[in-house]
Amino acid sequence: xxxxxxxxxxxxxxxxxxxxxxxxxxxxxxxxxxxxxxxxxxxxxxxxxxxxxxxxxxxxxxxxxxxxxxxxxxxxxxxxxxxxxxxxxxxxxxxxxxxxxxxxxxxxxxxxxxxxxxxxxxxxxxxxxxxxxxxxxxxxxxxxxxxxxxxxxxxxxxxxxxxxxxxxxxxxxxxxxxxxxxxxxxxxxxxxxxxxxxxxxxxxxxxxxxxxxxxxxxxxxxxxxxxxxxxxxxxxxxxxxxxxxxxxxxxxxxxxxxxxxxxxxxxxxxxxxxxxxxxxxxxxxxxxxxxxxxxxxxxxxxxxxxxxxxxxxxxxxxxxxxxxxxxxxxxxxxxxxxxxxxxxxxxxxxxxxxxxxxxx
Amino acid sequence: xxxxxxxxxxxxxxxxxxxxxxxxxxxxxxxxxxxxxxxxxxxxxxxxxxxxxxxxxxxxxxxxxxxxxxxxxxxxxxxxxxxxxxxxxxxxxxxxxxxxxxxxxxxxxxxxxxxxxxxxxxxxxxxxxxxxxxxxxxxxxxxxxxxxxxxxxxxxxxxxxxxxxxxxxxxxxxxxxxxxxxxxxxxxxxxxxxxxxxxxxxxxxxxxxxxxxxxxxxxxxxxxxxxxxxxxxxxxxxxxxxxxxxxxxxxxxxxxxxxxxxxxxxxxxxxxxxxxxxxxxxxxxxxxxxxxxxxxxxxxxxxxxxxxxxxxxxxxxxxxxxxxxxxxxxxxxxxxxxxxxxxxxxxxxxxxxxxxxxxxxxxxxxxxxxxxxxxxxxxxxxxxxxxxxxxxxxxxxxxxxxxxxxxxxxxxxxxxxxxxxxxxxxxxxxxxxxxxxxxxxxxxxxxxxxxxxxxxxxxxxxxxxxxxxxxxxxxxxxxxxxxxxxxxxxxxx
Numbered sequence: 001x002x003x004x005x006x007x008x009x010x011x012x013x014x015x016x017x018x019x020x021x022x023x024x025x026x027x028x029x030x031x032x033x034x035x036x037x038x039x040x041x042x043x044x045x046x047x048x049x050x051x052x053x054x055x056x057x058x059x060x061x062x063x064x065x066x067x068x069x070x071x072x073x074x075x076x077x078x079x080x081x082x083x084x085x086x087x088x089x090x091x092x093x094x095x096x097x098x099x100x101x102x103x104x105x106x107x108x109x110x111x112x113x114x115x116x117x118x119x120x121x122x123x124x125x126x127x128x129x130x131x132x133x134x135x136x137x138x139x140x141x142x143x144x145x146x147x148x149x150x151x152x153x154x155x156x157x158x159x160x161x162x163x164x165x166x167x168x169x170x171x172x173x174x175x176x177x178x179x180x181x182x183x184x185x186x187x188x189x190x191x192x193x194x195x196x197x198x199x200x201x202x203x204x205x206x207x208x209x210x211x212x213x214x215x216x217x218x219x220x221x222x223x224x225x226x227x228x229x230x231x232x233x234x235x236x237x238x239x240x241x242x243x244x245x246x247x248x249x250x251x252x253x254x255x256x257x258x259x260x261x262x263x264x265x266x267x268x269x270x271x272x273x274x275x276x277x278x279x280x281x282x283x284x285x286x287x288x289x290x291x292x293x294x295x296x297x298x299x300x301x302x303x304x305x306x307x308x309x310x311x312x313x314x315x316x317x318x319x320x321x322x323x324x325x326x327x328x329x330x331x332x333x334x335x336x337x338x339x340x341x342x343x344x345x346x347x348x349x350x351x352x353x354x355x356x357x358x359x360x
Numbered sequence: 361x362x363x364x365x366x367x368x369x370x371x372x373x374x375x376x377x378x379x380x381x382x383x384x385x386x387x388x389x390x391x392x393x394x395x396x397x398x399x400x401x402x403x404x405x406x407x408x409x410x411x412x413x414x415x416x417x418x419x420x421x422x423x424x425x426x427x428x429x430x431x432x433x434x435x436x437x438x439x440x441x442x443x444x445x446x447x448x449x450x451x452x453x454x455x456x457x458x459x460x461x462x463x464x465x466x467x468x469x470x471x472x473x474x475x476x477x478x479x480x481x482x483x484x485x486x487x488x489x490x491x492x493x494x495x496x497x498x499x500x501x502x503x504x505x506x507x508x509x510x511x512x513x514x515x516x517x518x519x520x521x522x523x524x525x526x527x528x529x530x531x532x533x534x535x536x537x538x539x540x541x542x543x544x545x546x547x548x549x550x551x552x553x554x555x556x557x558x559x560x561x562x563x564x565x566x567x568x569x570x571x572x573x574x575x576x577x578x579x580x581x582x583x584x585x586x587x588x589x590x591x592x593x594x595x596x597x598x599x600x601x602x603x604x605x606x607x608x609x610x611x612x613x614x615x616x617x618x619x620x621x622x623x624x625x626x627x628x629x630x631x632x633x634x635x636x637x638x639x640x641x642x643x644x645x646x647x648x649x650x651x652x653x654x655x656x657x658x659x660x661x662x663x664x665x666x667x668x669x670x671x672x673x674x675x676x677x678x679x680x681x682x683x684x685x686x687x688x689x690x691x692x693x694x695x696x697x698x699x700x701x702x703x704x705x706x707x708x709x710x711x712x713x714x715x716x717x718x719x720x721x722x723x724x725x726x727x728x729x730x731x732x733x734x735x736x737x738x739x740x741x742x743x744x745x746x747x748x749x750x751x752x753x754x755x756x757x758x759x760x761x762x763x764x765x766x767x768x769x770x771x772x773x774x775x776x777x778x779x780x781x782x783x784x785x786x787x788x789x790x791x792x793x794x795x796x797x798x799x800x801x802x803x804x805x806x807x808x809x810x811x812x813x814x815x816x817x818x819x820x821x822x823x824x825x826x827x828x829x830x831x832x833x834x835x836x837x838x839x840x841x842x843x844x845x846x847x848x849x850x851x852x853x
Contacts, residue, residue, distance in 0.1 A: 059606040060713055060744075082612055111553065118559055119531050132802040140711040141524060141743035142783035144517050144566045145791075145798050146826065147810050148530065151562035155554075172612035197474040198495055200583040200652060223655035269552040273472035290553045313556050328556035333544045337813060338557055344809035356557070 004052040004066065007125075007133060007164050013045050014162065015131035017350045024350050026158040028068055029095030032104050036157050038322045039355040047099055047162060054165060055139070058083055062122060062139050064167040067099025074098060078170055086114040086171040090247045099163045105155030108247040109205040109216070112272070112287045114171070118154035125165040126153060129346030139167045158352040159360055160345040174204070174218035176225075179242065180233030181214045186276040186283065189213035193288040194273035201227045205243055206288040209253065216243060246286065253284050256295055264319040266294040266303060270312035279306055293317075304328065327356060335359065372411060375456075378428050379414055382421060387462075389413040398457050401442045401449040402504075403790055405760070410437070410451030417462040419537065419545060419575045426573065427543035429456055435819045436541070438569040440480065440512030443504040445707060446788030448516065448568045448824055458573065460511050466490050467576070475534055475551065477578045480511025484518075487579060496581040499526035502784070503692055511574045517566030519784040521617040521691070524742035525650075526582070528784075530565040537576035538564060541815045551578060563810070568786050569821040571814040585650035588616060590684045591663055593672040594641035598622060601643035602717040604670035605741045608647065611666060613659055617648035618742030619691050622721075625698065625736040625749070632697035635690025636683075638674055645672075645741065646691055648684075694738045695749065702734070702751035706763050710774030711745045711783035723773055724748055731766045733759075745783035746774070772797055787825045795825075796832035804829060 017024050023042035027033075051068035058081035065074055071091050078084050088108030089101045102124075107116045123137025126149075137143055137150035153163055184192070189208035196203050196215065202223050205216030214236065217227045228235075236242060245251045259265055268277070272289040281296025296303070300316055307314050313328035320326075330338060335357075342349070342360055354360070379388050389395050390412050400407045411434075416422050429436050435455035442449055451457040463479035466487070470476065471494040478487060484505040488497040501520035502508055508518070514536065519528045526532070535549040549561035564571055595601040601620055608615065621629065623642050630637045637644055645667070649659040660677060667675045678684035690697075698705050712720050721737065728735045734751040748770055752763040771781040771794045781787070781794040795804070807826045812818070827835070 057713075057715065059610050060715065061609060062713075105554070105559070115527065115531055116554065118562060119527065128806065132806075134803045134806055135799075136803070138711075138778070138780050140713060140745075140779050140783070142519055142528065142711045142740070142745045143780040144784060144786050145780050145782050145795060146787070146803070146807055147571075148517070148562045148566055149806070149810070151530065152559050154562075155559050160558075171614065172609075175612065194472050194474075198471055198583050200495075200586045202651065202655065219651070220655050220658045222658040223652055226652050226654040269550070269554060271470075271473040271475075271551050273470075287553065311551055313550065313552065315556075330557050331547075333540075333546055334548075334557065334560075337546070337560065340813035340816075341558060341810065344813050345806070 002052065004050070006050045007127075010045065010047065010050060010162060010164070011127055011131050011133060014127050014129070014350075017043070018129060018131050018348055021348050022350060023353050026103075026162055026352055028097035028100045029070065029093065031091060031093030031096040032100045032106075034318060035104055036355045037326045037358065040353045042353065045162070048097060050164060053077055060139070061141075061170055062167055063170050064139060064165060065098050066165050067097060067163045069098045071096040071098060071101055079173070082173055083170045084173045085120065085168065087111055087117045087120055088247060089117060090249070092248065098166060102154050102163055102166050103156060103158050109207065109243055109286055112290055113204045118151045120169045121151050121154055121166060122169055123167040124150040124153055124163055127162040127164060129161060129348060129350050133164065137167065141169060157356045159342060159356050161351060174220070176221045177216060177218035177239070178224050178228060179205070179214055179216045179236040179239030180228070180231055181212045181236050182233035183211055184213050186285065189285065190273060190275065190289045196231075197272065197288065201230060207246060208285040208289070209246070209251065214242065251284075253282065253293070253295070256282070258295065259319055262297050263295050265317045266296060267315040267317040268292040268294055268307055268312055270307065270310050274310050274312070277306065277310060279303065300324065325357065330357070375428060375432050375434060376412060379412065379425065382424050382428075383414060383416060387415040387417070389415075395457075398439065398442070398451060398459065401439070401444040401447060403445050403447045403788070406447045406450050406789055408451050408453055410457035411454055413457045413459060415459045415462050419539065422458070422539045422573055422575055423543045423545060425456070425458060426539055426541055429819065430542050430817065433817065433819065435822050436573075437821050438515070438573050440509040440515070441483070441507050443508040444512060444516060444788065445709070445785040446782070446790040448786050448788035448821070450789050450824075452822070460509070460575070463511070463575065469494070471496060471581070473551070474581045475578055476581055477576065478510055480514075480574050480577055481509050484508050484510055484513055491581055492584070495584050497584050498579050499532050499582050500529050503695070510577050510579065514565055514574050514577055515567065515569050516784070516786045519740075519745070521619060521740065523740075524618060525614050525616050530562055532580045533561065533565065533577060534580055535578035536561065536564055536574055538572035539575055540572050541817060541820050546572065549578070566786070568788060568825040570811050570825050571820065585616070586652045587656045588648055588650040588684065589656050589660055590617075590646055590648045590678045590687050591660060591667065592637070592676045592678070592687055593645045593647070593667040594638040594674040595643045595645070595671065596641065596673055597671075598643040598721055599718045600671045601645050602714070602741070604645060604667055604672065605714060607666045607670055608663060611662060613649070613662060615647045615663070615742060616650040617646065618740070619646040620644070620739040620741040621691065621694060622737040624734065625694050625738050628697040628701050628736060629690040629694050632700055633686075633689050633693050635686050637690055641673065646687055691738070694736075698736050698749045698751065703753040703755065706750045706752065706767055708748045708750070708767050708770050709745070709782050709785040710771050710779055711743070712774050712777050712779035714741070714744045716777040716779070720746065720773060720777060724770060727766055727769060731762050733763060733766055740783070743783070744779065768794060789824055792824065792827045793831070793835040795827050796835050801829055801832070804832065
């Protein structure tokens with residue numbers, strides 16, 4: 001048997017935990033341990049040794065890998081075949097694994113234009129809280145047999161089960177890419193970024209940072225050349241570095257000294273054309289205005305009220321009290337469904353208890 | 361779980377009285393004649409009159425109906441336009457058929473945020489028509505898009521010929537309003553690109569009316585491509601056509617549409633709409649490229665080169681929009697075209713990894729000889745979704761049964777090569793037994809548990825989409841002669 005396949009050992013650990021009602025904390029590369037709430041104290045279960053690309057045929061546009069596979073290894077294999085993970089996942093560290101990326105449903109700057117991590121999930125193999133190994137979805141693009149459990153798993157922060165293996169749709173890397181930037185106000189940037197949504201140009205990134213609106217154009221050589229004449233702005237040198245730093249939170253904005261003090265980094269989701277919110281703090285707008293980062297001392301309750309009025313929601317991404325609700329609280333009936341779903345996968349509530357919500 | 365409602369006449373009358381006090385008289389149908397249009401969906405071999413048909417027009421009415429049915433433990437089946445192909449909207453004799461036909465308003469169009477909010481009874485194509493003035497459209501385009509409604513599209517996770525590039529329904533919606541069996545109104549997803557908590561939007565999409573009644577849908581809109589162009593290529597061998605598909609993708613091109621038809625489908629389509637297809641070809645490929653002007657020109661040149669290099673006997677680019685439409689018309693009318701050359705046909709919907717295409721087509725052709733039934737193949741080649749159309753005559757004794765068995769074996773073959781029993785038509789009642797081939801008992805039990813999280817009393821569309829474990833045991837026993845027992849651990853009865 002493949003020594004990188006430790007699914008049976010993991011299954012045994014879950015069966016024991018089920019028997020003894022032992023809470024488990026699922027860990028991989030540890031690069032995303034700062035996300036989410038403080039889970040209840042639990043016995044770690046390490047999936048990082050369950051690794052390896054199980055299947056990858058570039059012609060099928062599908063890659064299947066075990067959860068512990070380093071994201072770097074997957075991206076290197078894809079790059080060799082001229083392909084990529086089109087949701088451009090942030091790594092937040094060299095140790096990032098596929099499992100953690102899917103469990104946290106993290107997507108990068110390309111998200112509004114190509115889709116999110118969950119959009120590219122085609123199937124999974126998982127361990128539920130009864131220690132059963134289950135397969136959902138598959139390795140094909142279209143599959144409507146059974147409920148879409150594999151996409152449900154994206155963003156559950158390990159609370160429903162342990163992802164063992166995920167199959168993802170992958171895409172060709174664009175042949176060419178260029179970034180243009182122009183100086184403007186936040187309101188102007190929002191208007192121009194949202195205006196691009198109605199244009200058939202091959203835009204795959206748009207953000208507003210440091211009084212400049214950046215637009216990334218990617219596609220065939222001719223498409224990029226043509227779009228360059230239609231989208232205003234100066235060509236940015238070393239643009240790949242900029243988008244990488246944005247994706248990985250390595251821009252000075254995300255490394256500001258105030259974040260080690262009282263300030264928190266908030267992730268604010270609104271409709272992209274929402275005008276600038278008048279909330280005190282420093283802003284960076286990504287995803288064409290749909291995902292806004294705010295560095296602020298403002299308390300979470302006040303902030304949530306203001307953002308809710310604009311139809312959005314808030315996550316405390318970095319800093320603050322990780323024992324409070326980090327993610328936007330759910331309405332009563334929705335929370336009930338979440339709790340019942342959690343119980344249906346994990347009846348003894350052993351997985352990552354409290355990591356997503358206190359009551360989950 | 362099987363539903364065992366006591367068939368109590370007094371209870372039915374009580375429910376009827378309550379429904380009539382809730383809805384205007386013309387919105388509660390009980391006469392067989394009035395209910396006839398609701399007895400089946402697009403899969404007309406299954407027919408059943410419900411106990412009553414209701415046609416609410418407000419969300420509050422839907423909530424009241426659900427509370428009533430929940431209180432009286434009466435099952436409910438939701439229905440959109442009834443164009444589904446797997447019997448998902450087949451009524452229950454002791455159940456309420458809840459039609460969403462009156463929910464047909466477009467509630468808002470927001471071009472700045474690239475979204476529109478519509479009621480579930482709005483037709484798929486009507487959304488694109490309504491937003492065309494902004495240069496936008498709604499991408500998923502199932503072949504029934506003139507008639508099918510968005511609520512049904514969500515329930516079935518419908519695709520279309522453009523889904524390799526633009527995704528399925530699940531990739532193109534943002535938010536749903538859903539009424540549960542208990543009558544609660546839930547907002548699932550958000551107007552923002554993601555929403556807090558579990559991705560219930562993914563779970564709800566394609567759930568075939570088993571988890572909730574969809575009463576409002578917010579869809580994502582896309583900018584209409586500046587230009588679309590289609591290339592037609594003919595091949596003297598289906599294997600070469602299949603390889604050409606792989607080569608296009610390997611070249612880093614994602615076509616907007618990539619369709620394949622075999623000889624019988626070509627002939628039938630050509631006779632029907634005169635699309636200009638080469639009749640003697642063993643297979644044709646239709647490859648559509650879209651994007652900006654320069655982008656399409658560049659891709660067309662590359663694709664033509666690849667097709668010629670793959671051994672195409674002919675490569676033609678549509679000269680104008682009219683010819684492009686004509687090329688597509690042939691493909692889009694393939695099903696009715698086959699309907700003209702045979703008294704009946706049965707459409708299958710498996711998906712396979714594309715590399716398995718030559719093997720699968722060979723097996724289908726061998727089985728065609730074995731069963732003495734002709735088959736025409738239409739293939740969404742880009743995403744591996746195969747539609748073999750089995751030609752038969754229901755008036756000939758035993759032919760329907762032979763057709764169904766042939767169809768089952770095709771689906772079994774799809775699962776064996778790593779594919780699935782349904783790419784886009786759904787499980788419904790039609791493929792409920794084949795679910796036992798694709799999923800084991802623990803997986804099916806997990807599905808039932810997921811349903812119970814939304815619908816603890818099991819009253820929403822019971823008996824569809826997910827088979828009970830005893831049903832799979834019986835199915836396994838019935839089909840033991842075709843291979844190994846699928847559930848050897850279960851008792852047989």
